[in-house]
Amino acid sequence: MSRSPSNSTIRNFSSSISNEESLVSPKPKQQQQHPWLIVGLGNPGKQYNGTRHNVGFEMVDAIAEAEGISMSSVNFKAHFGKGFIGNVPVMLAKPQTFMNASGQSVGSIVSYYKIPLKQVLVIFDDLDLPFSKMRLLPKGGHGGHNGMRSIIDHFKGSREFPRLRIGIGRPPGKMDSVNFVLRPFSKQERQEVCKAFFLRT
16 A cells, blocks of 8 residues: 655645744744754664554655655754745655664764754654654653663753654553564555555555
8 A cells, every 4th residue: 555645644734844933933034044853763773574563664755755755864963854835945864773772873873963853853663642643742751761861961951852753552452562563564554654644555
């Protein structure tokens, strides 16, 4: 199952970046000197493809496809791309440091390009949201997510950056949450994810 993202959740999400007001207070265009950094969290390696913990990677890939942004570069320990969403310059990144060290990559990009934290959007999986639901917030804590914990640590404890949480549901029964997030989606779940976010199977 493959869907075009042109009129999807991805397009609506991209519009929120293009409009900017949904995440930060609007400023005159002449003051917008920095690009947005959009980071999707996940683990590198084929064994992690399609797992719940990697939906951040998948969302960034979908945004890149929808906006025609190449992710072929490898910089700052991340798969990296530059482009535009509407008239807004953006950088897309998928850290390749493994989840628990995501802050190493994100911190380096932010420091090098001097990106204000309010223009760093992190996309990650969330056990506490219902499956396939998304929540866009202007700031917040790590919620027990180790990738977010690492990023906050590299931001010297600052939590003042937006994030897009993607619900992956709760572990069944007494299953350990670590094992659960590293499991691939079932066939039915994958279909629901693709339908909700217009990702590719």
